Amino acid sequence: MHERNLILSRRDLEFLLHDWLRVEELTALPRFAEHSRETFDAVLELAADLATERFAPHNKRNDAEEPRFEEGRVVLHDEVAPALRAAAEAGLLSATMDESAGGLQLPHVVGTAVQAWFHAANVGTWAYAMLTVANANLLLAHAAPELVERYVPDMLAGRVHGTMCLSEPQAGSSLADITTRAEPRSDGTHVLTGTKMWISGGDHELGENIVHLVLAKVPGGPPGVKGISLFLVPKVLPDGTRNPVVLTGINHKMGWRGTVNTVLSFEGATGWLVGAEGRGLAAMFHMMNEARVGVGAGAAALAYTGYLKSLDYAKSRPQGRPAGAKNPSTPMVPIIEHADVRRMLLAQKAYAEGALALVLYCGMLVDTGERELLEVLTPIAKSWPSQWGLEANALAIQVHGGYGYTREYDVEQHYRDNRLNPIHEGTHGIQGADLLGRKVRTPGFEQLCARIADTAARAGSKELQQALDRLVEVTEILHAHPDAEERLANASVYLEAAGHIVVAWLWVDQALATGDRQDALARGKRAAAQYFLRFELPKVGPQLELLATLDRTTLDTEPTWL
Amino acid sequence: MNIVVLVKQVPDTYSERKLSSGDHTLDRDATDAVLDEIDERAVESALQLKEANDGSEVTVVAMGPDRATDAIRKALSMGADKAVHLSDEAIHGTDAIGTAKALVKVLGTLEGTDLVLAGNEASDGRTGAVPAMVAELLGLPSLTHARELTVDGGTVTVRRETDDGVTVLTAELPAVVSVNEKINEPRYPSFKGIMAAKKKPVTTLTLADAGIEPSDVGLSAAWSTVTESNPKPPKSGGEKVEDEGDGGSKIAAFLVGQKLI
Ligand SMILES: Cc1cc2nc3c(=O)[nH]c(=O)nc-3n(C[C@H](O)[C@H](O)[C@H](O)COP(=O)(O)OP(=O)(O)OC[C@H]3O[C@@H](n4cnc5c(N)ncnc54)[C@H](O)[C@@H]3O)c2cc1C
Numbered sequence: 099m100h101e102r103n104l105i106l107s108r109r110d111l112e113f114l115l116h117d118w119l120r121v122e123e124l125t126a127l128p129r130f131a132e133h134s135r136e137t138f139d140a141v142l143e144l145a146a147d148l149a150t151e152r153f154a155p156h157n158k159r160n161d162a163e164e165p166r167f168e169e170g171r172v173v174l175h176d177e178v179a180p181a182l183r184a185a186a187e188a189g190l191l192s193a194t195m196d197e198s199a200g201g202l203q204l205p206h207v208v209g210t211a212v213q214a215w216f217h218a219a220n221v222g223t224w225a226y227a228m229l230t231v232a233n234a235n236l237l238l239a240h241a242a243p244e245l246v247e248r249y250v251p252d253m254l255a256g257r258v259h260g261t262m263c264l265s266e267p268q269a270g271s272s273l274a275d276i277t278t279r280a281e282p283r284s285d286g287t288h289v290l291t292g293t294k295m296w297i298s299g300g301d302h303e304l305g306e307n308i309v310h311l312v313l314a315k316v317p318g319g320p321p322g323v324k325g326i327s328l329f330l331v332p333k334v335l336p337d338g339t340r341n342p343v344v345l346t347g348i349n350h351k352m353g354w355r356g357t358v359n360t361v362l363s364f365e366g367a368t369g370w371l372v373g374a375e376g377r378g379l380a381a382m383f384h385m386m387n388e389a390r391v392g393v394g395a396g397a398a399a400l401a402y403t404g405y406l407k408s409l410d411y412a413k414s415r416p417q418g419r420p421a422g423a424k425n426p427s428t429p430m431v432p433i434i435e436h437a438d439v440r441r442m443l444l445a446q447k448a449y450a451e452g453a454l455a456l457v458l459y460c461g462m463l464v465d466t467g468e469r470e471l472l473e474v475l476t477p478i479a480k481s482w483p484s485q486w487g488l489e490a491n492a493l494a495i496q497v498h499g500g501y502g503y504t505r506e507y508d509v510e511q512h513y514r515d516n517r518l519n520p521i522h523e524g525t526h527g528i529q530g531a532d533l534l535g536r537k538v539r540t541p542g543f544e545q546l547c548a549r550i551a552d553t554a555a556r557a558g559s560k561e562l563q564q565a566l567d568r569l570v571e572v573t574e575i576l577h578a579h580p581d582a583e584e585r586l587a588n589a590s591v592y593l594e595a596a597g598h599i600v601v602a603w604l605w606v607d608q609a610l611a612t613g614d615r616q617d618a619l620a621r622g623k624r625a626a627a628q629y630f631l632r633f634e635l636p637k638v639g640p641q642l643e644l645l646a647t648l649d650r651t652t653l654d655t656e657p658t659w660l
Numbered sequence: 661m662n663i664v665v666l667v668k669q670v671p672d673t674y675s676e677r678k679l680s681s682g683d684h685t686l687d688r689d690a691t692d693a694v695l696d697e698i699d700e701r702a703v704e705s706a707l708q709l710k711e712a713n714d715g716s717e718v719t720v721v722a723m724g725p726d727r728a729t730d731a732i733r734k735a736l737s738m739g740a741d742k743a744v745h746l747s748d749e750a751i752h753g754t755d756a757i758g759t760a761k762a763l764v765k766v767l768g769t770l771e772g773t774d775l776v777l778a779g780n781e782a783s784d785g786r787t788g789a790v791p792a793m794v795a796e797l798l799g800l801p802s803l804t805h806a807r808e809l810t811v812d813g814g815t816v817t818v819r820r821e822t823d824d825g826v827t828v829l830t831a832e833l834p835a836v837v838s839v840n841e842k843i844n845e846p847r848y849p850s851f852k853g854i855m856a857a858k859k860k861p862v863t864t865l866t867l868a869d870a871g872i873e874p875s876d877v878g879l880s881a882a883w884s885t886v887t888e889s890n891p892k893p894p895k896s897g898g899e900k901v902e903d904e905g906d907g908g909s910k911i912a913a914f915l916v917g918q919k920l921i
Contacts, residue, residue: 103674108692132855139730140737140854148848189851202851 104406105154105218106399108146109619110451111211114458118611124205124465138208144188145212149219152181160222160356161511165302167348172302172358178223179304185216185224186256191231199238200254206388207461210395214454217399221515222356226259229299232389233260233311237330240373240381245330249309257305263294263312263331263362264382270296271528273313273379274322280314280329280369288371290314290331290364293346296522300360301333301345308333310343310362312369313378320376328378329369341367353514387472390480390523391460397519398453401487404494404512405446411507412439412497433497442493444629449490451626452601453483455608471549474542475600477529482597484519485526491516530589533596538573550603557606561631565599565638572642579648587653588645595641598634605630661716661811661833663706664770665740666763666778666791667699669724669731673783683879684886685753686784688725695731698779700738700846702839705809706777707739707847713811717741721766723751723759729862736857737849743862744769750867753879756785760793762877765870767798769863775816776836780805791838801831804838 115121121138124130156177166173185191194209195201204212216224234253237246252258269275278292290312294300301308310331319325335341342365349359373381412434419428420435433439460479463472491513495502502509520526537543547570554562576592579585609627612620671677671691680687703720710716720735722728723746732743746766754762767773776795781788795802806818807826816835820827821842849857867874875881901910915921 132858134858136733137854137858140733140849140857141851143734144849144851144854184848187850188848193851202855204851 103146103150104410105149105403106146106215107402107406108142110454111142111214113611113619113623114451114455114608115208115211118455118608119207119458119462121205121207121462124207124462127465129203130205130465132203133205138204141190141193141204141208142211142215145190145215148181148184148188148190149215152184153216153220153223156181156223157220157356158505158508158511160220161353161514162505164350164355165348165358167345170345172345172348172360174302174304174356174358178226178356181220181223182226182304183256185227186254191227191234191256192254195235195238195254199234200251205461206464207458210391210458210461213392214395214399214402214457217396218403220356221396221400222354225354225357226299226302226304227256228392229262230256230258230260232262232385232392233309235388236311236328236381236385237309237372239384240328241330242370242372245370245372248336249307249330249332252306253309258307258309259299259302259305260309261297261299261311262382263297263300263310265296266293267295267361271525273326276313276315276326278312278314278364280316280327280371282316286370288314288316288329288369290329290367290369292364294362294364296349297360297362298354298357300358300362301343302358306334311372311382312364313382314364314369316375323379324376326378327375328372328381330372331364331367331369335368343367352517353511354518386523387476388464390476390529391457393519393523394453394460394479394481394483395457397483397487397516398450398457400512400516400519401446401450401453401483401490404491404509404516405443405450407508407512408446408494408497408502409434409443411501412443415499417499439497442497444626445633446490446493446497447622447626448605448630448634449483449486451608451623452605452630453487455604456482456601459604468545470540470542471545472542473540474533474537474546477524477533477537477593478597478600480523481520481526481529481593482601484516485594485597486601487519488513488516526593527590530591530593531586534576534589534592535586538596539577543573546600550599553603553607553610557610559606559631561635562599562602562606565602565635568639568642569596569599572646575646576648583653584648584650588649591641592645595638595645598638602630602635661709661713661774662719662770662772663709663716663775663777664719664721664767664773665699665702665706665735666776666794667703667720667722667731667735668696668779668782668784669693669722669728670696670782670784677784678891679886679889683753684889685879688727693727693730695734696779696783697846698781698783698839698841699731699735701841701843702777702779703735703738703740704844704846705806705839706775708844709775709809709811710739719744719770721763721770722746723754723762723766725752732862733854733857734849736860736862737853738847739849739853740860742860745862745864746867746870746872747864748867750874751877753882754877755882755884756787756789757793757883758877758881760790760797762867762870762872763790763794764797765872766865767794769865769870774833775811776800776834778836778838780838780840791836795836798834798836801835802838803829803831803835806837806839807842809837809839809843 122135125133163175192201193204230253234250266276280288280290312329312331313326315325344363346363347361415433416430417433494509550566605627609624612623672694675691678687706718710718718740720740720743722732778791792802803818805820805822807821808819810817814833817830
C-alpha cells in the first residue's frame, strides 16, 4: 500500500527520464540491450518502495539517536542494518555495474534516480551503501584481481562495507599535504601509520568487515600529489585477526547524524597497494566525477523532499486572507493562496527539479560516453545543487513558519543534512577553482555552449542566448589574463554564474519537452521555467560584470583588516 | 506442486478513486494501478510453498485490461514462474460471479493444478466472494481467511481467522485457499528478479481462447446495476468542544444528540 509520497515525485521522475531525456533510447546501445522501459520503471518502483518502507521510517531516529562511542565500539540503532540488507538483497548496490562484476548494467541516469529515492528518504543510512559502492567501483577499476575477488562480491551483497580515507586533521582540501605513511614490506604488503579525519562509516558492526581505501605516502617518493598512493586496508585481516586500525573518536555533526563520522588511527596497519605507486590520487579522481555528481544528486533529493513537504503543508495550513479581502469574518485561506508563499514554492521547485534535471543529465552523459561534456559539468553538478538545494530547504522551513523551526517537522533536519554538501567531496571554493582553472579550458566547454545555444534557438529564448554570449566573452577575458591570482580570485562567482546559466538551459529544455501539453505537470514545468528566467537568470548579469573587470576587492583586503 | 495464484491490479490506495460518469464503473485511467497488496501476500505464500517443495511451479492468473501486465510482471519479478492474462474488452464491468466464472475457465486451460491461492478480498471491489465462488464452481474445498497455511503431502491446513474467531481447517488437495493480510510480509522483488521476469512466459487469452461465453461476463451480465453515484461530500469543519473541566459530559451530550449512544 502506498501513502501519498512526499519523498520524491514519481510523476516528475517519469517526465524527466522518459519525456525529457528519453532514456528508453539508451536500450539501443549494446550495453543496455537487455533493458526496456519496463525494467527501468520496475527498478524505480522497487527503489521507491524500499526507500519509503524501509529507509524513510527511521530518518528522524537517525537524527535523534546519534551513533554512540562505547568501549572503543560504535553502536548504531537497530533499524540501520536491516534497511541496508534489504537494499543489498534487492541487488541495488550493483545495479549499474558490469555484468562481469555481478551488476545488471542499469544506465547511470536511471541509477541516479534510484539513488535519489534513498537520499531523499534517509541519507544517513543510505550513506553506508554509497560509500561501499564507491569503494567497490574503485577496486573494480584499479585493484588486482585477487583483491577484487576477495572483497567486492561481499561488498555488493551488503556483508562488507567500505570507506574512503582521504582527509587528515591537517589536510582536507589540500591532499598533497597528507602525512600518513606506507612502508613497504618484503611480502609486498605495506605498513600504514597515520591519522585520518572525518572518515564516514569508519567503524561500526553493520557487517563482517570494513574495507578502508587509504591515501598514504611511500617514504622516499616525490613530494606533493605524485607521492600519494592508494591502499586497501581491511578492518579484519584475511587470517581473521584485527588489523590495527583504531577508532580514536567520533565527530558530532550538525546533520547526517545517522552516518557515523570517525577519527581513525592507523597504527602499523597492513595494507595492499591499489593501482600503481604514486597514482593514488589519480585513481581516486577516476571515481570523482561520479562521486561529485552523486553529492549533487543527494543535495537535489533533499531539496526535493523538502519542497514536497512544504507544498503539502502550504495546502493545509489556513492563515490570513487574500490581500484584497476586507471582511475579517471570512474564513482564512490555506497559505498556498498567498502569492509570496507561492513564490517560495516556485523557487524550491525551480531549484529542486532543476538540480535533479542537472544530475540526471550528467548520469546520461556517463551512459552515452560523452566524457568531455561531463568533465565540464561535474563541478557545477556538485556545487549548484549543494548551494541551491540548501536554499530550497531554507525556504521549506520558511513556508512552515515557526513550525518549520521545530523538530516536529522534517524540514529543519533536511536543511542540516544538506548543509554538508557544499563542504565534502571538494568544497564550493575548490569546485570554482576546478571549473575556472581547468575545466573551461577543455573541449567540453565548447560542447556545453553549443548545447545551450541549440536549446536557446529552438525555444527562441533571447535571455538564455544573451547570458550565454556574455559568459563566453567573460570566459575569454579571464583566459587572456596573465595573472593567475587575479584570474581565479572570483572563481566561486564564476561557478555560480555558470551554474545558473546551465540550469536555466535545462529549464528551457524541460519546458520545450512539454510541447503543447496542458496538464498540471506540464504547466508547472513551464511556470517554473518562467520563474527561473525572470527571477534567477538576471542575477547572472552583475556577477559576470564583476568577473569581467577582474575585480580585486577580495585580493586587496588584507587579512589584518578582517 | 502446481500452484496458481489469482491476482488483481487495483488502484493504488493513495490515489483518489472515482467512478466514471458513463457506466459508474471504476475510472481506472484516473489512478495509479498496482498489484493488490493482498495478492502480493498470496504470491508470497505460493513462493514459500514452492521453496519448501522442490519441483513446484507458481503460475499467476490475472483478469483485467492490458495494463494489468504491470501487476503480472510484479508477481513474476517476485519469483512466480509464468502467467496467464485474460484480457478482453468484453470483460469490462464484470461482477463477482462473472469474474469467478471467467477465472474458472482460465484455470481450465492449466493442467494439474494442486492449489489455487488468492487474496481474501480485493482492495477496490471488496466483495470478498470470488475465491469461494471459484471453489464452488470447481467443486473444490474452499478455505478462506487463511492466516497460516501449510501443505503436507496431499493435505492443506489453514488457520482461518475472522472477527468471529479462529478455526483450523483441513482439506485434501486440490483446493482453493484465500489469505488474509496477516499471513506474511511479501518480499520485495529483486533487480535480478525484474530482469528475469522479462523472459518469463505470459499467455494472453481472449474470451474465445478461454472458452468463456460473452453472455457470462461484462456489465450487462452483472447481477447488480449502479444507477447513480455521487462523490462523497467534503468533510465539514466538525464541532469543537472546549474542555472547561466538563469536556466528558459535553462529548456525551453531543453523542446522545446525534443518537449515537
Ligand atoms: C560530515 C563529513 C563527512 C566527511 N566524510 C569524509 C570521508 O568519508 N572521507 C574523507 O576522506 N573525508 C571526509 N570528509 C572530509 C571533507 O572532504 C573535508 O572536510 C573537505 O575536503 C574540506 O577539508 P577541511 O575540512 O580540512 O577544510 P579546509 O580544507 O581546511 O577548508 C576550509 C575552507 O578553506 C577553503 N580553502 C581551502 N583551500 C583552499 C584553496 N586552495 N583555495 C581556496 N579556498 C580554499 C575551503 O573552500 C573551505 O571553505 C568529511 C567531512 C565531513 C564534514
